[in-house]
Amino acid sequence: MSKTNEADNVLLKADHIKVHFKGKSKKDGSVKAVDDVSFTIMRGETFGVVGESGCGKSTLGRTLVRLQDPTEGHIYIDECDIASLKGSELKEMRKKAQIIFQDPSACLNPRRTIKQILMEPYEIHGLDKEKDVEAEIERLVQLVGLDTYHLSRYPHELSGGQKQRVGIARALALKPELIVCDEAVSALDVSVQAQVLNLLEELKKKLNLTYFFISHNLNVVYQVSDRVGVMYLGKMVEIATYNKLYEKRYHPYTEALLSAIPQVDDSASTERIHLKGEVPSPSNPPSGCHFHTRCPKACEKCRILEPKLIEVDEGHFVACHLYDTETDIKEGDITE
Numbered sequence: 001m002s003k004t005n006e007a008d009n010v011l012l013k014a015d016h017i018k019v020h021f022k023g024k025s026k027k028d029g030s031v032k033a034v035d036d037v038s039f040t041i042m043r044g045e046t047f048g049v050v051g052e053s054g055c056g057k058s059t060l061g062r063t064l065v066r067l068q069d070p071t072e073g074h075i076y077i078d079e080c081d082i083a084s085l086k087g088s089e090l091k092e093m094r095k096k097a098q099i100i101f102q103d104p105s106a107c108l109n110p111r112r113t114i115k116q117i118l119m120e121p122y123e124i125h126g127l128d129k130e131k132d133v134e135a136e137i138e139r140l141v142q143l144v145g146l147d148t149y150h151l152s153r154y155p156h157e158l159s160g161g162q163k164q165r166v167g168i169a170r171a172l173a174l175k176p177e178l179i180v181c182d183e184a185v186s187a188l189d190v191s192v193q194a195q196v197l198n199l200l201e202e203l204k205k206k207l208n209l210t211y212f213f214i215s216h217n218l219n220v221v222y223q224v225s226d227r228v229g230v231m232y233l234g235k236m237v238e239i240a241t242y243n244k245l246y247e248k249r250y251h252p253y254t255e256a257l258l259s260a261i262p263q264v265d266d267s268a269s270t271e272r273i274h275l276k277g278e279v280p281s282p283s284n285p286p287s288g289c290h291f292h293t294r295c296p297k298a299c300e301k302c303r304i305l306e307p308k309l310i311e312v313d314e315g316h317f318v319a320c321h322l323y324d325t326e327t328d329i330k331e332g333d334i335t336e
């Protein structure tokens with residue numbers, strides 16, 4: 001793909017996003033939930049994000065749809081910087097980017113029928129009086145594999161999988177281009193997970209959707225993603241296509257994470273790498289490479305210098321000193 005075509009094909013560009021929260025007391029430093037993260041999402045792709053809990057992946061997802069404001073940085077959707085939008089412009093942007101949450105029971109109002117719940121996005125945007133809204137809602141429930149009789153039901157009358165289908169229908173109501181799936185199948189039984197994943201795949205093709213797919217389940221992310229981003233302690237440490245990452249992982253953290261995926265094919269099995277120690281607190285991350293306290297390959301440079309995300313192979317980005325021979329420690333970098 002030429003550079004111009006590639007640029008036209010970018011739906012979202014995250015540019016040095018930081019999301020920092022104030023600590024509980026003055027003594028506590030700020031919590032760097034997302035710390036200087038940049039990447040792009042191409043139109044029609046599923047960009048999966050993996051990482052241990054607390055690595056900032058959900059905060060990042062919520063920031064992409066502006067449920068969370070970034071502390072710094074830009075988020076371009078179709079070249080419009082949504083990070084600085086306010087009021088009616090922000091509301092208009094929400095039509096383009098929606099989110100599906102983890103727990104469908106918690107995000108559907110138990111006092112409203114499914115029809116009333118699906119009417120909410122139209123009410124918020126003043127579209128509920130338009131003449132074909134009712135027909136549109138009927139079309140939506142059928143699109144996600146429910147029947148029109150479900151519209152008169154309340155959330156407690158539906159199974160977990162059916163509730164998540166309602167969550168998906170609600171996210172689709174305003175015809176978004178980008179959907180953030182935040183652990184969208186994690187709360188479901190395994191058999192239902194597969195059905196909902198298949199539904200998301202069908203909808204992606206039918207409606208030309210783009211997904212930012214967050215999951216702690218590496219198998220799920222690996223199954224559904226075109227490209228995968230690996231996060232550790234608020235940083236994106238490796239980004240590559242599914243195929244490239246399957247062939248070779250460069251970052252020691254990715255190597256350890258992916259060694260935990262059970263292999264069906266014995267010949268492809270790799271030895272499980274057990275990381276030592278706890279994930280450090282994002283309010284007091286280690287100096288240099290945040291992973292150096294747990295990395296089996298860490299050296300002096302890792303303790304002092306933060307690695308930059310560099311392209312090690314076409315479209316394969318890694319933040320690790322093992323592959324960056326150009327950056328070295330200078331006198332001023334040593335503070336202790």
Ligand code: SF4
Pocket residue numbers: 251252253289290291292293295296297298299302307319320321322
């Ligand atoms: Fe390990 Fe150093 Fe690479 Fe960080 S920069 S992942 S500590 S080798």
